[in-house]
Amino acid sequence: MTHKKRVGLTISYIVLILISIIWLFPFFCLVLQSFRSYQSEFGGMVNYLVPKHFSLDSYKFLFSEGCQFTRWYANTFIIACFVSVLQTLVIIFVSYALSRMRFAGRRLLMNIWLVLGMFPGFLTMICLYFLLKQLGLTQGGAVPGLILIYVASSGMGYYVCKGYFDTMPKALDEAARIDGATRFQILYQMIIPLSKPIIIYTMLVSFMAPWCDFVFASYVAFGKSDSYNVAVALQRWVWTNDYQGYFTRFCAGGILVAVPVTLLFMFLQKYYVEGVTGGAVKG
Amino acid sequence: MKEKNTIGMQIAGFFKWIGADLKDIGTTFAGGDFRTRISYIIMGFGQLLRGQWVRGLSMLACEAGLLYFIFGFGMQYLKDFGTLGTSGRGFNPDGTVSYGDNSFFILLYSLLSIFAILALILLWRINLYQNKEAQHLLAMGKRLPSNGQDLHSLLDHNFDKTLLALPCLGIFVFTVLPIFFMICVAFTNYDYNHQPPSQLFTWVGLENFRNLFSTGGEGYGSTFFTVLTWTLVWSFFATFLNYFLGMAVAILINQKGIKFKKLWRTILVMTIAVPQFVSLLYVGKMFAADGLVNSYLIKWGLISRAIPFWTNPLYSRILIIVINLWVGIPYIMLIATGLLMNIPEDLYESAKIDGANAFQMFFSITLPYMLFVTGPFLLTQFIGNLNNFNVIFLLTQGKPQSMNLKGGAGYTDLLVTWLYKMTVNDTNYKTAAVIGIMVFIVTAVISLVVYNVLPSVKDEEGFQ
Numbered sequence A: 001m002t003h004k005k006r007v008g009l010t011i012s013y014i015v016l017i018l019i020s021i022i023w024l025f026p027f028f029c030l031v032l033q034s035f036r037s038y039q040s041e042f043g044g045m046v047n048y049l050v051p052k053h054f055s056l057d058s059y060k061f062l063f064s065e066g067c068q069f070t071r072w073y074a075n076t077f078i079i080a081c082f083v084s085v086l087q088t089l090v091i092i093f094v095s096y097a098l099s100r101m102r103f104a105g106r107r108l109l110m111n112i113w114l115v116l117g118m119f120p121g122f123l124t125m126i127c128l129y130f131l132l133k134q135l136g137l138t139q140g141g142a143v144p145g146l147i148l149i150y151v152a153s154s155g156m157g158y159y160v161c162k163g164y165f166d167t168m169p170k171a172l173d174e175a176a177r178i179d180g181a182t183r184f185q186i187l188y189q190m191i192i193p194l195s196k197p198i199i200i201y202t203m204l205v206s207f208m209a210p211w212c213d214f215v216f217a218s219y220v221a222f223g224k225s226d227s228y229n230v231a232v233a234l235q236r237w238v239w240t241n242d243y244q245g246y247f248t249r250f251c252a253g254g255i256l257v258a259v260p261v262t263l264l265f266m267f268l269q270k271y272y273v274e275g276v277t278g279g280a281v282k283g
Numbered sequence B: 001m002k003e004k005n006t007i008g009m010q011i012a013g014f015f016k017w018i019g020a021d022l023k024d025i026g027t028t029f030a031g032g033d034f035r036t037r038i039s040y041i042i043m044g045f046g047q048l049l050r051g052q053w054v055r056g057l058s059m060l061a062c063e064a065g066l067l068y069f070i071f072g073f074g075m076q077y078l079k080d081f082g083t084l085g086t087s088g089r090g091f092n093p094d095g096t097v098s099y100g101d102n103s104f105f106i107l108l109y110s111l112l113s114i115f116a117i118l119a120l121i122l123l124w125r126i127n128l129y130q131n132k133e134a135q136h137l138l139a140m141g142k143r144l145p146s147n148g149q150d151l152h153s154l155l156d157h158n159f160d161k162t163l164l165a166l167p168c169l170g171i172f173v174f175t176v177l178p179i180f181f182m183i184c185v186a187f188t189n190y191d192y193n194h195q196p197p198s199q200l201f202t203w204v205g206l207e208n209f210r211n212l213f214s215t216g217g218e219g220y221g222s223t224f225f226t227v228l229t230w231t232l233v234w235s236f237f238a239t240f241l242n243y244f245l246g247m248a249v250a251i252l253i254n255q256k257g258i259k260f261k262k263l264w265r266t267i268l269v270m271t272i273a274v275p276q277f278v279s280l281l282y283v284g285k286m287f288a289a290d291g292l293v294n295s296y297l298i299k300w301g302l303i304s305r306a307i308p309f310w311t312n313p314l315y316s317r318i319l320i321i322v323i324n325l326w327v328g329i330p331y332i333m334l335i336a337t338g339l340l341m342n343i344p345e346d347l348y349e350s351a352k353i354d355g356a357n358a359f360q361m362f363f364s365i366t367l368p369y370m371l372f373v374t375g376p377f378l379l380t381q382f383i384g385n386l387n388n389f390n391v392i393f394l395l396t397q398g399k400p401q402s403m404n405l406k407g408g409a410g411y412t413d414l415l416v417t418w419l420y421k422m423t424v425n426d427t428n429y430k431t432a433a434v435i436g437i438m439v440f441i442v443t444a445v446i447s448l449v450v451y452n453v454l455p456s457v458k459d460e461e462g463f464q
Helices: A003-036 A055-064 A071-099 A105-118 A121-134 A137-151 A160-165 A170-178 A183-194 A196-212 A215-220 A229-241 A245-268 A270-283 B003-029 B032-037 B045-049 B055-077 B103-139 B147-153 B159-185 B208-215 B221-254 B261-272 B276-286 B292-299 B315-339 B345-353 B359-387 B391-395 B415-424 B429-453
Strands: none
Touching: A003 B221, A003 B261, A003 B315, A003 B359, A003 B429, A055 A245, A071 A105, A071 A137, A071 A160, A071 A183, A071 A229, A071 A245, A071 B003, A071 B159, A105 B159, A121 A137, A121 A215, A121 B103, A121 B159, A121 B429, A137 A196, A137 A215, A137 B159, A137 B292, A160 A196, A160 A270, A170 A183, A183 A196, A183 B159, A196 A229, A196 A270, A196 B276, A215 A229, A229 A245, A229 B276, A245 A270, A245 B261, A270 B261, A270 B315, A270 B359, B003 B032, B003 B103, B032 B045, B032 B103, B045 B103, B045 B429, B055 B103, B055 B147, B055 B415, B103 B159, B147 B429, B159 B221, B159 B429, B208 B221, B208 B429, B221 B261, B221 B315, B221 B359, B221 B415, B221 B429, B261 B315, B276 B315, B276 B391, B315 B359, B315 B391, B345 B359, B391 B415, B415 B429
16 A cells, blocks of 8 residues: 555545544434433533433433323324335335326326425415314324324325336336236235335335424424424423423433434435435436 | 427417317217217216116216215305405304304315316216217127226226325325415415404405515515525525535545445434434534533633524524534435446546546546436435425524514525414414415426436436
8 A cells, every 4th residue: 555545544534533523423412411410400501511410310200200201202103103104005006106007197197296396395284284173183183183194195205116116127017917917916916025125215214204393293283282292392392491401301302212213224224225325316 | 499389389289189179078979879968967877877887886976976065065165265255253233143254264165166176077078988988889899898897907907096096185185275275375365464263364466475575664575585595595505515525425435445434324324313303403502602512612711702603694504504514414425325336437447547636537527427317316405405494493493583584584594484484473374375386486497497407307318
């Protein structure tokens, strides 16, 4: 190895280590602050990072009688599971129809959906709220209401999955049809088993999305803390209850949310990378 | 010139199609037997008499259902569509409650009825077509598809209809209908002073649009242009800074001789994995006046007073773009890593032989290739950033606000976050609807323009 190359590599390593520190630093702080003692120190924002006393106060509070954290956690988990399964089914159905079948109005349908996608999602918020209210799915019924909303329009997010289906040779379909398979059998017995990576990607992405949604969730669950999801509840802790020392509790709650989701993501990272790369190239 | 021509031809083609369709309806009636002719009024009649009761019954059920909906339910609202109601909820002279009209429901259910009428016309047309086909097949001496075949075809060559029925219904009810509703609201005076059922709202024409653009008096003009400019500036930096720096990081990790490639990538990917409301809310707090960053800078004696990261317009704008790098670089890095590996190695080899250095190779091989492949992706990223609600809202909620900006807008507000505030804080639905339409127009214009100049769209063969 030449001298020049060695210097180059050393600089690269230094830059990479710096980048890693920058990227991990906030998470490091988050963990440290979640262990700050609530009893002997203030629970809000303080001007030092390392707690003087490590304790599990904030975590204990989350699971205490007066705190609905477990309820919020369960809400979010239920929403995420339902959305993950249903949304993936819808996307597979739509992608299969648009990718493998040719029918009158196919182009038109795709163009209409493209145009609809250009409207900002929050535009329709009040109208959706009233529609849900008519169905009795706001406030107390916010959990099924949110599932309905997330799943209902998910057909428009078919791009990545359709792109994947498009790459499978059409000859496979034709061979199966000559052997007498129906379209349904082709989808069920051939396409789905062959698309494991993209199905896992879709499930992962749609599982993670509801954990982050707080805008619509807070609007639909308005004033009914039983129906909050974690994002709504923790965001309220930071913004409105901050002065009462809820900051460390937010950190603890954040950790409890982030750890399982992050582990799941890391575990399925390979599929995620495949999905986003494929999606990006096809546009 | 060429563009105009094709649009003109499309319009002409559309009218030709309508004409041919009307003519077909006429000839079907003229040449139809009594089953077909009665089907013009009682949908599904011909199909039933010809033994296709699956088709016949579903047609009949659709007609009955839609007619019942339109006349039994929709008409009471549709008749008030022109005024959106005349009397709100109040009290009769004798002291009892008079329920009056509700503009919201009049508008919503009128739209629904209009869509129901369109659906009825479409079904009616399909019904005629089915009758014509059946008659034609019988005249040729062929057998009609049996009920079993009809049902079976829903899993076979009509499988697309089975698959798309529910997704399309969902999109219609929860996307199309609300969007049409809000487009209509943009032409009404629906705001905090006009909240049904007690106060009705009504049509006001283009007043809201005029109000948004006018710079004097009550108009939102100057605020709108400030927010629009920042939205575009933000989108530009958020897209291209992330893109180039993300690519740089990917190249850095991809270098030959760097070890633990997977580790570096995994560290970066943490920001994608951790839900944004946790990471961004926390990072936002780190830079608050009493946050960690300011506390330590003061403690170390580097500054004497807290830096107003979130209260100074310029600082907060720059900081948002920087924090967005933290969010966005890993994402681009993942994509770029996959793509960089696709660049044929011999391109670099031959460049090296020609004496090119690393920078020359980057600008003449890597960058053109990446731009070509990711052109459409950059467009979707740009559009996504125009509507990047989470990053802005979790970090600043659009603050800092100022007396110079109207409608609760702040200096870091994007059009979408402003729209959100209009809806939730001010219940100023009419202006929110107009802003929504503006976002749509901006998105559509940018997409159309960029799409027409993208090399990968024009020249699909390049780099292959």
